[in-house]
Amino acid sequence: MEDLLNTPTAFRNDAYAKVTGIAKYADDITIPGMLHAVPIYSDYVYAELIAVDATEALKQPGVIAVYTARDVPGKVLFGQIIQDYQVLADKYIKTHGDVIALLVAETRVQAIAAIPFVRIEARELPAVLDPEVAMLPETPLLHPAHGSNICNEHCVRRGDITLGEQASDVVIEQTFKTQRIEHSYLEPESGIAYLRPDGVMEVMGSMQHPFSTRRFTANTLGLALNDVEVKTIPMGGGFGGKDDTAALVCARAALCAYLLKRPVKMTYTREWSMRESYKRHPYTLQYRMGLSQDGIIRFAKSRFVADGGAYCSVTPWVTWRSTVQCCGAYSVENVHNDTYGVYTNNIFSGAMRGFGSPQVNFAIEQLIEMAGEKLGLDELEIRRRNMVRQGSTTVTGQVLDTHVVSLQQAMDRVLAEIDYTNKRSQCSFGDPAQDEWYGIGMALSYRGMSLGAEGVDFNSAIISVQPDGSVLIETGIHENGQGSESAMILIAAEHLGIPKERIRYRMPSTSNIPDGGTTVASRGTILGGGAVVNAAKILKNILTTEIKTAKNIDVSSFRDSGLYDTNNELVMSWNDAIKLCYSRQQYPYAFGVFQAPKVSWDEHTGQGNAYFTWVYACQAVELKVNPKTRQVTVLNIVAAHEVGKAINPDMVKGQIYGGLATAVGYALLEDCKSENGKIVPTNFHNYRIARATDLPEMTAILIENHDPQSPSGAKGVGEPTLELLAPAIANAVYRATGKRFYTLPIRIEL
Amino acid sequence: MIITVNNKEHQISENQLETKLSLWLRDDLGLTGVKIGCDIGVCGTCTVLVDLAPLRSCKVLLKNAIGKSILTIEGLTPADGSLHPLQQAFIDAGAIQCGFCTPGMVLTAFALLAINPQPTRQQVRTAIKGNLCRCTGYQQIIDAVMLGAQRMSKQ
Numbered sequence: 001m002e003d004l005l006n007t008p009t010a011f012r013n014d015a016y017a018k019v020t021g022i023a024k025y026a027d028d029i030t031i032p033g034m035l036h037a038v039p040i041y042s043d044y045v046y047a048e049l050i051a052v053d054a055t056e057a058l059k060q061p062g063v064i065a066v067y068t069a070r071d072v073p074g075k076v077l078f079g080q081i082i083q084d085y086q087v088l089a090d091k092y093i094k095t096h097g098d099v100i101a102l103l104v105a106e107t108r109v110q111a112i113a114a115i116p117f118v119r120i121e122a123r124e125l126p127a128v129l130d131p132e133v134a135m136l137p138e139t140p141l142l143h144p145a146h147g148s149n150i151c152n153e154h155c156v157r158r159g160d161i162t163l164g165e166q167a168s169d170v171v172i173e174q175t176f177k178t179q180r181i182e183h184s185y186l187e188p189e190s191g192i193a194y195l196r197p198d199g200v201m202e203v204m205g206s207m208q209h210p211f212s213t214r215r216f217t218a219n220t221l222g223l224a225l226n227d228v229e230v231k232t233i234p235m236g237g238g239f240g241g242k243d244d245t246a247a248l249v250c251a252r253a254a255l256c257a258y259l260l261k262r263p264v265k266m267t268y269t270r271e272w273s274m275r276e277s278y279k280r281h282p283y284t285l286q287y288r289m290g291l292s293q294d295g296i297i298r299f300a301k302s303r304f305v306a307d308g309g310a311y312c313s314v315t316p317w318v319t320w321r322s323t324v325q326c327c328g329a330y331s332v333e334n335v336h337n338d339t340y341g342v343y344t345n346n347i348f349s350g351a352m353r354g355f356g357s358p359q360v361n362f363a364i365e366q367l368i369e370m371a372g373e374k375l376g377l378d379e380l381e382i383r384r385r386n387m388v389r390q391g392s393t394t395v396t397g398q399v400l401d402t403h404v405v406s407l408q409q410a411m412d413r414v415l416a417e418i419d420y421t422n423k424r425s426q427c428s429f430g431d432p433a434q435d436e437w438y439g440i441g442m443a444l445s446y447r448g449m450s451l452g453a454e455g456v457d458f459n460s461a462i463i464s465v466q467p468d469g470s471v472l473i474e475t476g477i478h479e480n481g482q483g484s485e486s487a488m489i490l491i492a493a494e495h496l497g498i499p500k501e502r503i504r505y506r507m508p509s510t511s512n513i514p515d516g517g518t519t520v521a522s523r524g525t526i527l528g529g530g531a532v533v534n535a536a537k538i539l540k541n542i543l544t545t546e547i548k549t550a551k552n553i554d555v556s557s558f559r560d561s562g563l564y565d566t567n568n569e570l571v572m573s574w575n576d577a578i579k580l581c582y583s584r585q586q587y588p589y590a591f592g593v594f595q596a597p598k599v600s601w602d603e604h605t606g607q608g609n610a611y612f613t614w615v616y617a618c619q620a621v622e623l624k625v626n627p628k629t630r631q632v633t634v635l636n637i638v639a640a641h642e643v644g645k646a647i648n649p650d651m652v653k654g655q656i657y658g659g660l661a662t663a664v665g666y667a668l669l670e671d672c673k674s675e676n677g678k679i680v681p682t683n684f685h686n687y688r689i690a691r692a693t694d695l696p697e698m699t700a701i702l703i704e705n706h707d708p709q710s711p712s713g714a715k716g717v718g719e720p721t722l723e724l725l726a727p728a729i730a731n732a733v734y735r736a737t738g739k740r741f742y743t744l745p746i747r748i749e750l
Numbered sequence: 751m752i753i754t755v756n757n758k759e760h761q762i763s764e765n766q767l768e769t770k771l772s773l774w775l776r777d778d779l780g781l782t783g784v785k786i787g788c789d790i791g792v793c794g795t796c797t798v799l800v801d802l803a804p805l806r807s808c809k810v811l812l813k814n815a816i817g818k819s820i821l822t823i824e825g826l827t828p829a830d831g832s833l834h835p836l837q838q839a840f841i842d843a844g845a846i847q848c849g850f851c852t853p854g855m856v857l858t859a860f861a862l863l864a865i866n867p868q869p870t871r872q873q874v875r876t877a878i879k880g881n882l883c884r885c886t887g888y889q890q891i892i893d894a895v896m897l898g899a900q901r902m903s904k905q
Contacts, residue, residue, distance in 0.1 A: 010844030010890075018849030019837045019856065021783020021823035028782035184884050186787040186795055186850040236785070236850030237884050270788045481848025481885055650844030650890070657887030658847065684792040684882065692888040693879040697871070 010650035012486045013505055014234065014479070023234045026190035026206040031263035034192070035064060036108040037256045039272055040101040040118045045129075045677035046345045047093045047122035052101050057117035062110030064260065066118060067102045071259060074222030078248075080212065082151070082312035084143050085244060085348075087220050087251060093122060094142060095310035096678045097276035097347050104256050104264060127677045131284075131307045131342035142310065142343045149343045151308045152316035154323035156337040156606030158395055164299025164334030168290025170374045176363035178744040180282045180307070180672045181665070182681065183352055184689045187236020188273040191250030193217075194263035196229075200511075201254050203230045207246035208238040208480050209518040214510045216247040217254045225510075228254070232508040238480045239662070240351035240520060244313050245277040270683045278313055278350035279672050281306040281341075283322070283359035287367055295377045295385040297368075299334035300327050300395075304360070308341045309348030315341035317455070318349070321356035321448070324610045327395045328364035329407055329446040330386040335395045337606065345677050351520055353659065357447060357723040358666060362744060365443040365727030370740065379442070379731065380415070384408075388446060397607040400614060404705035407616040410640040411444060413701050414618040418442075418638040423622065430627075430738030437627060439736025442620035443728040447720045448611025450523035453601035457523070458593060459516040461531035462506075463492060463539050465588035469575035471496065473535075474506040476516015477528030482718060483651040484524040490647050491529045491712050495536035497558035498574055522716025525647060526613075526707075527594055533711035535592025543577045546584055597709050613709050616642045617720050619660070621728045622696075625736040630748035632668055632733065634694070637725070640701035644715035649702060652717055656700040659721020665690045667726040671745050751816045755779060756825025767813035772796040774812055775822060783823035783853040787882070794881035797854030798822050804854075804861045806880075823853035826860060835905065836860055839898035840891070847885035855881045859895040867903055871896060 017023035040052075054066035069076045069090040079085045089098040100120055105111035128134045128142065134149040142149055165171070191205035201221065207213045210230040217228045230250070235242065253266040268276075288301040304322050308315035319341040326337040372382030388394065390405045415421065420440060428437035451457045461475040473492050479485045485505040493500040506512065516528070543563065544555045553571050555563045561574040572580070581588045601608035622636040639656050646652045669688050673680040681687030706713030726744060734740050737748065751762040755775065766774065772789075775781040775798065784807055787795035791809035798807045799821040826834050833841070836856060846852055855878060862869060862877040869877070874895045875888070883891065 010842055012841070012846055014849065015841040015846050016833070018846050018852050019823075019833065019840050020827045021781070021853045023849055024782065025785070025850065027786065028776075184882075186793060186848070186882060186884055187785070188787070234849060236787075237848040239884065270790070481850075483847065651847075654844050654847055654886055654890055657889040658885045659887075661887030662884065683790050684788045685790060689882060689884060690887075691879045691882065692875045692892070695875075695888060698887060698889050 011490065011500065011648055012483055013489060025187055025234050025236055026192055026204060027267045029192055029204065031192065031194055034263040034265055035104050035106060035256065035260065036111045037102050037104045037253055037264050037266040038111040038115060039099040040103055040115060041275065042093055042100050042120045042122060044093045044122050044124055045096045046125045046127040048125060049089055049091055049093055049100065049122050051121040053119040057103060057114045060114035060117055062106035063103065063114045064106065065104045067256065067259065068100065072220060072255065074220045078216055078219045079312050080314055081316050082146065084146065085311040085313065087248060095345050095347055099276065102252055102256055104260065127345035129344050129346055129677050131305050131344055134342050134344050135340065142345065151312050151341040151343050152319060154320050154339045154606060156323055156326055156335050156395055158397065158607065159334035161299040161301050161334045161336045165290055167292055167298040169293045170371065171288065171290040172367065172371055172374065173288045174367060174370065174742060176285045176742045178283045178359040178362055180279045180674065181670045182274060182279055182672045182687055183239045183241030185237030185239060185241055188268040188270050189242065189246045189249040189277065190267040191253035192263065192265040193250065193254035193257040195257055195261055201228045201258060203228065203250050203254050204233050205246065205250040206235050206242060207250055208242040208478060209247065210478060210508065210510045211515040212243055212518050213247040213250045216251040220251040220255055221258050229509055229511045232478060235480055239353040240355065241277060243351055243518065274682055274687065275679055278348045280352040281308065281318055281349035285359060285363040287363060289367055289371060291371050291375060293375065295372065295375055295382050297330060297332045297386050300332050301336045302326050304339040306341045307344055307346055307349060309344055309346040311348040313348055313350035315349060318351065318356040322360050323606060324396055324448060325357050325360055328361055329388050329444045330368065331388055331392045332395050346674050347679050353719050354722045355521065355719060357445065358726060361443065361445050361724050362726045362730065365724065366730050366740060369731055383444060387444060396610050398609045402709055403613050403707045405616065406642045406703050406705055407444060407446060410616050410618040410642060410703055413640040413703065414442065414620045414638050417699060417701060418620045418622065418636065420620060427735035429735060435627065437625040437736040439625065439732040439734065440620065440622045441728045441730065441732030441735060442618060443724040443731065445617050445720060445724040447615050447723065449613045449615060449716050450526055450596055450611065451521050452611035453599045453608060457517065457527065457596035459527040459531045460514050461528065461535040461592045462513060463535045463590045465539065465578050467578065467582050469502065469578045471498065471503045472506045473503060473532065474508055474513050475528035475531055476513050477524045478519040480519060482524065482655065483648060484519065484528060486651065487525050487647045488528055488532050491532045492536060495533055498561050522718040522720065525714045526710050526716055527596065529647065529712035529714055530594030530710055531592045534594055535590040538590035538592055539588060542586060542588055542590065543581060546581050546586055547571060547577065550580060550584065594711060613707050613715060615715050615720050617724060619725050619728050621725065621732050623729065623732045623736060625733065625748060632748065634664055634696050636696050637698045639721065640703055641717055641720055642703045642705060642715065643717050644707040644710055645704050645713035646702045647712065647714050652702055653700040655717045656721045657698050660698055660725055661690045661695055663722050663725030664695060666744065667729040668745055669694065753812065753815050754819040756822060762812055762816060767811065769812050770808055771810040771812060771815050772807035775807060781822045781824050785850055785853060787850065794854045794858065795851055797857050797881060799857050799861055802861055802864055804858045823856060826856065835901045836863065836898035839901060840894040843890050843894035843897050845886060845890040845894035851881055851883040855883065855891055859898065863899050863902060868899060
């Protein structure tokens with residue numbers, strides 16, 4: 001019998017450690033003399049904080065200290081965009097997840113036991129929980145310094161929607177609502193900090209962004225950035241969710257360590273994590289869309305309201321992506337979009353894999369089918385008539401001509417793989433004669449890569465070749481579990497022409513390499529990989545120059561651990577070239593930078609080249625619905641994604657499968673409900689994410705058109721995988737039941 | 751009172767009887783391959799084998815483990831530093847991402863293969879349903895268990 005895997009191709013530099021259990025995550029680390037910190041919450045959603053009385057708590061066994069905002073030596077407020085996020089509640093408790101105080105004890109058991117003894121006195125205020133109410137001019141301001149409960153607004157103004165309306169034969173209007181969901185990384189937040197003998201506060205933790213964590217920590221302690229060193233250790237999942245809150249957990253551990261001059265660990269329980277950590281934004285999306293008889297979309301007017309909760313976090317960036325992608329993967333000439341991120345007293349919303357596009361796609365990918373049906377065009381034809389193609393102009397005026405626009409390719413591959421057209425004819429549409437309803441559905445998406453006009457977008461890499469020819473690399477990208485370090489090793493191996501086994505990824509630290517921004521927006525491979533390629537170019541140039549000077553030979557290629565001339569003759573081995581370098585007192589050391597190509601954005605018109613490149617995807621799903629129990633069973637999923645170039649194909653597929661699984665949860669299972677401002681789910685027993693038995697077999701199709709603007713050829717894949725299955729499921733549910741569902745999660749009511 | 755962990759016997763004292771097995775393994779024995787994801791017996795990251803049955807160690811008190819034999823991920827790994835074929839299969843099939851579910855997942859799969867050496871994909875799916883994973887969608891984990899089963903049957 002043949003091995004199921006003829007040639008194992010999956011590569012991870014951390015696989016051995018993870019499969020043997022020797023990988024040390026934050027809570028696995030102990031430091032002699034280490035204390036344990038725990039958060040103190042209140043029962044309030046919105047209140048004026050009057051007093052915190054720790055007298056009784058401090059008498060409890062093992063309790064060392066209780067700290068409040070008054071003990072913060074630096075600034076109490078921080079944030080990536082607007083500094084409104086409280087390290088510890090200061091004068092006001094603004095949401096139920098606010099931490100009022102930190103309690104430190106000798107053991108974690110002692111710390112948890114003492115929590116009830118901290119007394120909090122506060123004057124309750126009327127909470128504002130509905131974003132539409134929050135936006136009313138008479139509603140009191142949650143952050144008076146901001147001057148409005150509207151955290152941010154974005155718009156798109158393209159063409160003239162009045163003209164579009166006049167050109168339309170059919171107009172449809174629909175409102176869609178999407179829910180709040182929890183990232184559900186399996187490892188709860190944890191941070192560990194200690195003051196080093198050289199006075200530097202060293203921090204390790206379960207966080208996505210070491211540089212973001214460093215900023216939070218330095219701000220809290222009132223220190224310079226170089227006074228804090230954040231080191232990377234294995235992290236048990238992030239999905240966008242281990243930024244602000246996780247960084248703050250680290251900063252709080254550092255605060256206690258700083259004040260007590262002892263190592264402090266702060267590990268969250270699942271209950272604290274669910275209560276306090278930010279979620280995916282719930283959206284209300286109102287659409288009015290018109291089409292002419294030929295099926296062309298003539299205008300789209302939309303208004304999106306995102307509940308940002310009590311703090312800004314990255315709401316302006318999340319909602320900006322919604323704005324840019326407000327018409328999904330379709331060309332529309334007349335567009336009018338208004339998007340609002342709104343402050344309420346709810347749990348705050350922030351980054352989550354997908355980042356503002358899953359909500360929009362849920363709406364637009366149903367709307368397009370509804371429009372087609374009104375015009376007598378099937379769901380494939382209506383898409384074909386409007387989808388972006390090579391040279392199309394996006395709704396923000398960007399011409400898609402710098403890369404291969406492979407949307408049609410993705411769609412064709414998926415439809416063929418799942419046998420869409422044949423299966424389409426078997427759909428039940430709620431046929432009362434059938435005791436089990438079958439449906440198939442699909443969706444398209446496109447996605448701007450990396451940060452776009454959200455912010456500065458550059459990254460660096462260091463390649464340092466050791467005297468024996470072995471290589472150390474590092475980048476400003478963080479290993480979140482996705483395999484970024486492995487991808488960087490593979491890119492370096494390819495460009496240096498040496499085996500990946502000769503390359504080690506150096507343990508990253510904020511003190512080693514420049515701030516590369518956050519590992520978000522599916523930008524790891526494209527930005528970090530680009531920097532590795534550019535560093536490799538510099539390194540190869542060093543070697544080529546030395547050989548030219550020493551031997552007057554021109555090296556033209558690096559492969560198979562050797563350097564070759566233009567005639568493909570071996571000039572010298574890699575090892576000999578490195579030896580030559582050292583003997584000539586030249587370090588084979590390179591620092592490479594990749595700066596994302598220029599993007600542009602006009603905030604007033606919502607026009608510009610929003611992202612330097614785009615990816616395209618199609619996903620399709622088969623499912624059945626039990627008319628009696630209303631149970632939906634997903635039978636099959638096929639997904640095709642443009643990835644530019646698959647650096648580590650098994651890991652790319654893993655990204656797709658994982659995104660699909662979370663998207664099944666988004667569509668059918670997950671709902672992080674809030675009642676009176678308090679998050680209802682507390683743990684995985686009442687917050688249900690997809691189990692193996694909730695999922696079908698999945699097929700991942702990789703479409704590779706190397707992107708000329710990406711030095712490695714690769715684009716991102718993490719987020720696109722999670723942005724379009726919910727509407728595909730909604731469309732399949734429609735063809736199973738004959739009913740459309742405009743609210744997530746889909747609850748079948750017949 | 752003795753609990754055997756990875757073939758090594760440990761004496762348990764009276765005052766330890768109400769301790770959670772998960773915390774004892776992590777804090778007292780340093781076996782941090784046992785992960786704490788939910789601490790209420792739902793996520794499966796703390797899975798260990800108790801007399802070869804996969805149990806959530808956060809739901810087991812030491813008093814209920816007396817006289818039993820516990821296997822953790824550290825005990826599955828051969829002493830010479832090589833890998834059990836099932837562990838190797840997890841690597842080769844690309845079943846590892848963040849790795850937090852991996853120890854529990856491998857142990858649950860190991861227990862399945864001990865009683866059903868040639869499972870179907872659906873049987874694997876059912877066996878691992880008590881082990882949550884947010885990264886992989888389980889697809890490559892199932893691939894890994896099938897690959898491991900195949901390789902183990904050849905040995």
